[in-house]
Amino acid sequence: MENKSKTKTACVRTEFHPDRRQITVLIDTAVNQLQFSYAPYSHFNVGAALLTADGRIFTGCNIENAAYSPSCCAERTAFFKAVSEGVRDFLAICIVGGKDGIPTGYAAPCGVCRQVMMEFCNPDTFRIILATGRDDYRIFTLKELMPQSFGPLNLQ
Numbered sequence: 001m002e003n004k005s006k007t008k009t010a011c012v013r014t015e016f017h018p019d020r021r022q023i024t025v026l027i028d029t030a031v032n033q034l035q036f037s038y039a040p041y042s043h044f045n046v047g048a049a050l051l052t053a054d055g056r057i058f059t060g061c062n063i064e065n066a067a068y069s070p071s072c073c074a075e076r077t078a079f080f081k082a083v084s085e086g087v088r089d090f091l092a093i094c095i096v097g098g099k100d101g102i103p104t105g106y107a108a109p110c111g112v113c114r115q116v117m118m119e120f121c122n123p124d125t126f127r128i129i130l131a132t133g134r135d136d137y138r139i140f141t142l143k144e145l146m147p148q149s150f151g152p153l154n155l156q
């Protein structure tokens with residue numbers, strides 16, 4: 001049996017441009033996650049929808065903690081759910097968030113989450129969709145949000 005644990009992420013995908021239907025599904029899914037957000041301290045609710053290469057969507061929400069540092073962002077929740085089920089090939093993530101669950105501006109991923117994305121995604125092609133709703137979104141590559149980054153390739 002192959003030991004997958006040491007297999008690095010493929011990062012072979014050359015291009016991915018989500019179509020309007022995919023974008024709408026990802027935004028709707030991320031918005032739907034807001035109801036599960038556990039944010040009694042910041043009251044800043046975040047939802048995420050992570051699209052895999054085989055078309056599945058893993059969801060996430062932020063999960064805060066009274067001791068603060070054990071808190072986890074929506075993006076990492078989605079990534080860790082996927083990776084823990086053997087999925088390591090990702091195309092895009094949509095993130096929505098806002099105070100009291102109302103997205104009034106883009107909720108960009110924190111530096112820690114960007115670093116986690118660097119571990120499993122091709123920075124040139126992985127798309128990060130920041131949205132407040134179906135008709136208000138912007139799409140970035142990971143490289144645009146994480147220039148001069150450090151990732152698995154630096155250790156080869």
Ligand SMILES: [Zn+2]
Pocket residue numbers: 073074075076109110111112113114
């Ligand atoms: Zn984060």
